[in-house]
Amino acid sequence: MKAKTVLILLSAVILCLTGCTESQKPTTVVDNSSAVTTSSSADSDSTNSYYDSTPISQAYLSGNTANLDDKQLEIYNKAVSAIEKLITLDMNDYEKELAVHDYIVGCSSYDEAHLNALGIGLPNSDNPYGCLINGKAICSGYSTTFQLFMDMLEIPCKTIYATDFEGDDHSWNIVQIGESWYYVDACWDDPIPDFTDRPVRHKYFNVSKEYMKTKHVWDDTELPDTDSTKFSYITQTVTHINSVNEIESLMEKALDNMQDSVAVTSDMSDFQFSETDQIDTNFNEENIKGLSKVFDSFCEKHTDHQVYCQRVQNGNDIVLVMYMRKFR
Structure with missing residues (x-):
């Protein structure tokens, strides 16, 4: 080489x-x-x-x-x-x-x-x-x-x-x-x-x-544009779900792999988002039926974690991302 x-x-x-x-x-x-x-x-x-x-x-x-x-x-x-x-x-x-x-x-x-x-x-x-x-x-x-x-x-x-x-x-x-x-x-x-x-x-x-x-x-005049989401982290890890109940097992799997987030999409009506959240703004999980119960169940098993979610733009799609934050 x-x-x-x-x-x-x-x-x-x-x-x-x-x-x-x-x-x-x-x-x-x-x-x-x-x-x-x-x-x-x-x-x-x-x-x-x-x-x-x-x-x-x-x-x-x-x-x-x-x-x-x-x-x-x-x-x-x-x-x-x-x-x-x-x-x-x-x-x-x-x-x-x-x-x-x-x-x-x-x-x-x-x-x-x-x-x-x-x-x-x-x-x-x-x-x-x-x-x-x-x-x-x-x-x-x-x-x-x-x-x-x-x-x-x-x-x-x-x-x-x-x-x-x-x-x-x-x-x-x-x-x-x-x-x-x-x-x-x-x-x-x-x-x-x-x-x-x-x-x-x-x-x-x-x-x-x-x-x-x-x-x-920064001034990006001399830098190339980002014109694809093919190899974004969300694209590479997002999972299509048919039930909110699938999310907890995805969170457990992510935690086993030392990852702190899970991205999901779905055809369910609760997941038809029209807008995203600002980068430091959380989405109210109570707006998705059953999601709060999923979060509560996860946190009961992992008492040193907090969970929140965001609606994130990924190319032309809006994806729901769950973050599992571990604290001391």
Whole structure:
């Protein structure tokens, strides 16, 4: 396999050209899959502030680790070990991506020290060393680790550095699965506080640009559109049901697989939705006959869980998604 070369695309220069507001910060897109390099004339040295995982992915693809320093070699060994455990030859790219996402969320937790008044946390929390070796990361630690794995698996991926909806610096990914691109935020799928045996969240796994923009702010001028839901998490996991009573067994199965959500559709009249819920708004389960009893039964068996649901847009369909939130 050919080793990949590095591209750093800095689109900050388009801040004043695309109608961005004065308060919106520049967007930086790092792509380790092309040989072309473009940078903003306003900040030609800004590439130095972003972690370059290319030497590690190149070493994996070429089979030659001679040029890696000690820290890179630690990351390499940890990543290779994970790939050998997670990835099998019969997996498609979606399955590989999902395995990597869940591994990253499981092996690391957010470095909360970065949230204190001084903003000083552990070193390397902004790169794969912090995520894979120290088990602590901030958003850029999650996104650069995801980028590294995608590059090693030769799945097209870009890392986006911009802001969240509150204007704070944030980083996430866009990945190509099949013929379409999808957005992924592994950091926000590992919410604070973290604890052992919590089901993995997939709220921001392979979502559309429109969904991502409800809580993320960036200039997408240089980025491809998400034009399919074929490999969205909901599409890949949704189940058509004929009775509300089927939902509890689906929730149990999801929990056994360390997943925190179940998506369902149905031809039943109660499931003919005309509108969706906002991203942080719950749907009243009492509007669906028998659903409250299902939730009560589940929570009686799992007293450390809470359950709620949402109507979520998935392409042209509105899907009901149940979330099982485990608390300490």
